[in-house]
Amino acid sequence: MTVYFFIMLAVLAVGSALAMIINKNVVNSALFLVLNMVSLAGIFLLLNAQFLAIIQILVYAGAIMVLFLFVIMLLNVQDEEKLFDKFRFKYLLAFVLAIGVAGQIIYSLAGVTEMLPAISENMATVGTVEAVGDVLFTDYLLPFELTAILLTAAVVGALMIAQHKIKRTEEI
Amino acid sequence: MVGIDWFLGLSAILFTVGLVGVLIRRNAIVIFMCVELMLNAVNLSLISFASHHGNIDGQILVFFALAVAAAEAVVGLAIIIAIFRNNLSVDVTKINLLRW
Numbered sequence: 001m002t003v004y005f006f007i008m009l010a011v012l013a014v015g016s017a018l019a020m021i022i023n024k025n026v027v028n029s030a031l032f033l034v035l036n037m038v039s040l041a042g043i044f045l046l047l048n049a050q051f052l053a054i055i056q057i058l059v060y061a062g063a064i065m066v067l068f069l070f071v072i073m074l075l076n077v078q079d080e081e082k083l084f085d086k087f088r089f090k091y092l093l094a095f096v097l098a099i100g101v102a103g104q105i106i107y108s109l110a111g112v113t114e115m116l117p118a119i120s121e122n123m124a125t126v127g128t129v130e131a132v133g134d135v136l137f138t139d140y141l142l143p144f145e146l147t148a149i150l151l152t153a154a155v156v157g158a159l160m161i162a163q164h165k166i167k168r169t170e171e172i
Numbered sequence: 173m174v175g176i177d178w179f180l181g182l183s184a185i186l187f188t189v190g191l192v193g194v195l196i197r198r199n200a201i202v203i204f205m206c207v208e209l210m211l212n213a214v215n216l217s218l219i220s221f222a223s224h225h226g227n228i229d230g231q232i233l234v235f236f237a238l239a240v241a242a243a244e245a246v247v248g249l250a251i252i253i254a255i256f257r258n259n260l261s262v263d264v265t266k267i268n269l270l271r272w
Binding site: 002 | 177178179180182184186187189190191192193195196197199201202204205206208209212219222223226227229231232235236238239240241242243245246247249250251252253254256262
């Protein structure tokens with residue numbers, strides 16, 4: 001049963017990722033990325049990481065992708081008309097490079113696959129909100145607070161970068 | 173039960189798809205979304221290792237990676253808005269002020 005779920009979610013994730021990169025319309029690309037995030041959250045559930053599956057949907061598919069869609073619609077981006085209309089040397093180079101990278105990763109995976117650990121039995125209690133929160137607020141308290149400072153700095157920096165230059169009325 | 177190598181293989185494939193997207197697309201927003209896809213692929217491999225060791229530290233690392241990815245998305249989109257305001261395009265082939 002788990003195998004069928006994994007195959008379905010994996011096909012969905014890879015298919016939506018491919019559809020994202022070959023789609024000419026930017027809004028469609030963003031929506032395919034949302035589909036990819038949701039199927040990845042399902043795969044996290046298969047790995048017994050329940051807290052991170054919910055966080056994946058809330059933060060990625062919710063917050064970050066809404067931000068992307070806002071920016072796309074704010075900027076009124078045109079479609080890429082010239083994507084794949086004629087053969088370019090750049091595309092060939094990109095695909096050769098990607099096949100090289102994928103082959104390298106999968107070759108190194110195939111070399112160590114018998115050394116990899118078996119599935120742990122106590123995973124059912126590890127990925128819950130209770131277990132994650134227990135560790136997060138004791139052992140990892142300092143990085144957690146630093147994350148809060150980082151997010152505040154990011155918001156302030158983004159406002160500084162993106163705001164209009166305020167001109168005084170007497171200069172105009 | 174699905175073995176760990178299937179999850180790692182899926183992670184590798186997603187990372188490669190994101191890499192192809194970064195290389196062939198010209199829209200800065202789509203390139204940015206492909207970078208998010210690559211981040212997600214690495215998160216998947218971290219979670220699969222953490223699950224198969226029965227250890228929670230990998231999941232905590234993924235949590236912090238998510239927070240940093242959110243901060244990075246905010247700042248990156250602000251930079252894209254600033255670039256669009258200057259030269260009315262997010263095509264990376266037309267942004268060549270710093271190109272040698």
